[in-house]
Amino acid sequence: xLKINDLHANINGKEILKGIDLVVKPGEVHAIMGPNGSGKSxxxxxxxxxxxxxxxxxxxxxxxxxxxxxxxxxxxxxxxFLSFQYPVEIPGVSMVNFMRTAVNEQRKYRGLEPLSATDxxxxxxxxREIVELDNKLASRSVNEGFSGGEKKRNEIFQMAMLExxxxxxxxxxxxxxxxxxxxxxxxxxxxxxxxxxxxxITHYQRLLDYIAPDFVHVLYKGRIVKSGxxxxxxxxEERGYDWIKKELGEI
Amino acid sequence: MSAVQQYIDLYRSQKSLIxxxxxxxxxxxxxxxxxxxxxxGLPSLKDxxxxxxxxxxxxxxxxxxxxxxxxxxxxxxxxxxxDVPNLSTxxxxxxxxxxxQSAQPAAAKLPDGVLVGSLREMSAKYPQLVSRYYGQVADMxxxxxxxxxxxxxxxxxxLYVPDGVVVEKPIQLVNILQGSNVDFMVxxxxxxxxxxxxxxxxxxxxxxDDATVKFLSSQVCExxxxxxxxFDYYDMEESSENTSKVASVFVRQGARSNVLxxxxxxHNGVTRSNYYTTFVGEQAELLLCGMAIADKEQSVDTYTYxxxxxxxxxSNELFKYVLNDSARGSFAGRILVRHGAxxxxxxxxxxxxxxxxxxxxxxxxxxxxxxxxxxxxxGATVGQLDQNALFYMRSRGIPEAEAxxxxxxxxTNDVIxxxxxxxxxxxxRQLVEKRFRGELAKCSGCRACR
Numbered sequence: 024x025l026k027i028n029d030l031h032a033n034i035n036g037k038e039i040l041k042g043i044d045l046v047v048k049p050g051e052v053h054a055i056m057g058p059n060g061s062g063k064s065x066x067x068x069x070x071x072x073x074x075x076x077x078x079x080x081x082x083x084x085x086x087x088x089x090x091x092x093x094x095x096x097x098x099x100x101x102x103x104f105l106s107f108q109y110p111v112e113i114p115g116v117s118m119v120n121f122m123r124t125a126v127n128e129q130r131k132y133r134g135l136e137p138l139s140a141t142d143x144x145x146x147x148x149x150x151r152e153i154v155e156l157d158n159k160l161a162s163r164s165v166n167e168g169f170s171g172g173e174k175k176r177n178e179i180f181q182m183a184m185l186e187x188x189x190x191x192x193x194x195x196x197x198x199x200x201x202x203x204x205x206x207x208x209x210x211x212x213x214x215x216x217x218x219x220x221x222x223x224i225t226h227y228q229r230l231l232d233y234i235a236p237d238f239v240h241v242l243y244k245g246r247i248v249k250s251g252x253x254x255x256x257x258x259x260e261e262r263g264y265d266w267i268k269k270e271l272g273e274i
Numbered sequence: 275m276s277a278v279q280q281y282i283d284l285y286r287s288q289k290s291l292i293x294x295x296x297x298x299x300x301x302x303x304x305x306x307x308x309x310x311x312x313x314x315g316l317p318s319l320k321d322x323x324x325x326x327x328x329x330x331x332x333x334x335x336x337x338x339x340x341x342x343x344x345x346x347x348x349x350x351x352x353x354x355x356x357d358v359p360n361l362s363t364x365x366x367x368x369x370x371x372x373x374x375q376s377a378q379p380a381a382a383k384l385p386d387g388v389l390v391g392s393l394r395e396m397s398a399k400y401p402q403l404v405s406r407y408y409g410q411v412a413d414m415x416x417x418x419x420x421x422x423x424x425x426x427x428x429x430x431x432x433l434y435v436p437d438g439v440v441v442e443k444p445i446q447l448v449n450i451l452q453g454s455n456v457d458f459m460v461x462x463x464x465x466x467x468x469x470x471x472x473x474x475x476x477x478x479x480x481x482x483d484d485a486t487v488k489f490l491s492s493q494v495c496e497x498x499x500x501x502x503x504x505f506d507y508y509d510m511e512e513s514s515e516n517t518s519k520v521a522s523v524f525v526r527q528g529a530r531s532n533v534l535x536x537x538x539x540x541h542n543g544v545t546r547s548n549y550y551t552t553f554v555g556e557q558a559e560l561l562l563c564g565m566a567i568a569d570k571e572q573s574v575d576t577y578t579y580x581x582x583x584x585x586x587x588x589s590n591e592l593f594k595y596v597l598n599d600s601a602r603g604s605f606a607g608r609i610l611v612r613h614g615a616x617x618x619x620x621x622x623x624x625x626x627x628x629x630x631x632x633x634x635x636x637x638x639x640x641x642x643x644x645x646x647x648x649x650x651x652x653g654a655t656v657g658q659l660d661q662n663a664l665f666y667m668r669s670r671g672i673p674e675a676e677a678x679x680x681x682x683x684x685x686t687n688d689v690i691x692x693x694x695x696x697x698x699x700x701x702x703r704q705l706v707e708k709r710f711r712g713e714l715a716k717c718s719g720c721r722a723c724r
Binding site: 099104113164181 | 676
């Protein structure tokens with residue numbers, strides 16, 4: 024579904040991604056790990072079309088379409104989802120209004136009629152349960168006054184509502200206690216199917232105990248320098264990143 | 275000839291015509307008004323309080339005035355469609371500056387003793403009552419536009435709620451500007467008296483019926499709210515880009531009274547609004563708020579002056595502007611806490627969104643405090659739309675235009691939240707949303723734009 028080829032990207036003229044290659048197929052879970060500043064979050068921002076970043080070289084294909092030519096909203100309509108590392112608070116915009124607009128815009132894109140108010144509320148209720156999100160939160164402004172854990176659960180709730188084909192979870196485990204982590208990871212696992220795929224961006228092995236990856240990639244200085252199976256994550260947890268730097272001849 | 279001289283000359287030559295079509299009470303103040311106008315003139319850009327709106331140039335053109343009160347043929351029901359759903363009001367009309375006699379609810383619908391109607395007629399019928407209030411808070415020395423209004427106003431709206439009476443149903447006054455192929459000036463006068471312990475709500479809507487001629491709409495509104503009374507005043511402008519509005523609202527509040535003033539500019543040309551409020555009794559509360567949505571070349575300028583003359587009163591001020599294209603906004607909020615006005619609480623907030631690089635906002639809080647045991651605060655911000663929020667929404671599939679609309683709508687929502695009339699609140703939300711979607715590029719209440 025996703026083919027990233029020699030992707031280079033800048034922010035404010037500084038090159039962060041220096042040639043990323045990655046292929047993701049339906050049903051797969053990929054973990055992207057790497058030290059701070061290696062470009063993990065940049066990759067997710069570039070894939071979802073954050074206008075702050077500039078792609079200088081390379082291509083990204085999503086189900087045969089040129090992803091980089093699409094607006095952020097159309098990338099979402101095509102089935103791409105990013106769970107933000109820092110979900111944004113939007114005072115004055117209610118969760119209900121926000122989600123209804125998002126869901127109905129997606130339906131419009133796909134040539135479907137908007138959901139009726141009752142069907143929509145039913146859908147909200149159903150999906151809320153996946154991440155045990157309180158009804159009170161759903162009636163509040165988007166992320167406003169939510170705790171760290173609530174914000175992350177809210178991200179997974181939105182993912183459940185939009186049913187993406189590819190989800191990118193950017194540091195979804197950061198700032199979560201064990202209980203919240205279990206709920207969030209549980210939600211992700213419930214949403215997993217043969218047809219969708221997940222890219223998990225994380226610092227730690229911890230999250231991968233809950234969301235089992237098929238592939239693990241190490242991103243370092245803007246490139247994927249090593250790929251392997253789940254055992255690679257365990258090795259990183261145990262030995263840190265220095266041995267990879269050594270392999271690259273840096274130490 | 276200066277802008278003001280043409281009005282002085284007009285007054286001198288037409289004095290008897292003006293007086294013949296008004297009442298003794300209203301005529302009583304004209305001499306003083308013209309003398310003041312002659313000695314002080316209209317505000318100029320050099321006046322600190324008028325630096326952002328060129329009042330003189332607004333008054334400079336040669337406007338037609340209907341001093342002979344020639345009846346203008348109009349069916350206000352046809353011109354104005356009340357599209358406030360579920361908002362059942364006692365509906366009155368002023369066409370230009372004449373109270374429209376043939377379209378008003380039966381007096382039987384009003385509680386006993388309540389008077390609503392033409393200021394000219396009421397002041398002729400109840401001269402003693404009206405003269406106790408007319409011109410008593412509208413300080414002509416403060417602003418030449420108030421003096422000019424007093425010199426020329428021949429009619430308007432009068433609302434009197436006797437002590438202890440509660441008017442449950444909101445009262446709605448619709449001002450219709452009706453053109454007749456010439457640029458036109460109207461001088462409207464509102465007088466509202468809410469007695470001790472009485473309660474009422476008034477919604478004033480401004481509409482322009484003709485987008486092809488220029489209007490200058492001058493309105494002076496005096497509001498007396500006696501001890502323990504509760505009064506809501508909503509002013510909503512939905513006029514044309516050719517309309518200039520210069521309006522002053524004067525409020526005098528008695529002890530323990532509670533007043534809400536909410537001024538909403540949805541669509542306009544150039545608007546200058548002055549709000550002067552005074553507390554004369556202790557423990558009174560005032561909520562003064564407003565919002566403006568302006569784009570293209572529209573301009574909205576608000577000046578507020580809250581006089582904490584006595585102790586233990588509470589004022590809260592909230593104004594929000596959303597400016598797009600080359601729109602200009604200005605807010606100057608002065609709060610005076612006089613010597614001895616201890617335990618005053620006065621809060622002011624003015625927040626503004628400039629959604630385009632050419633939009634300009636000027637904001638100026640002015641707090642003058644001469645008491646030492648008070649709580650006062652002010653805050654003013656000018657900002658752009660939050661880019662992170664925009665991207666977050668787009669990443670969820672919400673198109674950029676829609677996302678911008680939702681953010682702008684959210685920004686104004688807390689002013690709408692201050693409305694104490696649920697049906698009006700709902701209606702306002704719809705109107706604001708329509709406005710942001712560009713569907714209200716013209717005034718929606720008018721025949722001309724339908």
